Amino acid sequence: MRTIQQQLKEKGLTNAPERTVPNLNTNTRLIDKECLSRKEWEELMGMNRQTYQKHNGAIRRKR
Numbered sequence: 001m002r003t004i005q006q007q008l009k010e011k012g013l014t015n016a017p018e019r020t021v022p023n024l025n026t027n028t029r030l031i032d033k034e035c036l037s038r039k040e041w042e043e044l045m046g047m048n049r050q051t052y053q054k055h056n057g058a059i060r061r062k063r
Contacts, residue, residue: 008014042048051062 052059053062
């Protein structure tokens with residue numbers, strides 16, 4: 001047994017548009033990635049930064 005939807009598709013009486021997958025343009029040039037130096041990476045991650053601690057209510061640089 002066929003469903004009503006299948007019968008309508010065969011006769012071309014459906015109003016629903018067919019779903020299509022958008023074409024991805026694979027020929028486009030890839031964007032160059034930004035290369036960071038080791039020093040820049042360390043700066044972004046927060047390495048070699050001054051650390052602080054509280055001492056008698058005052059915030060001082062840790063030795």
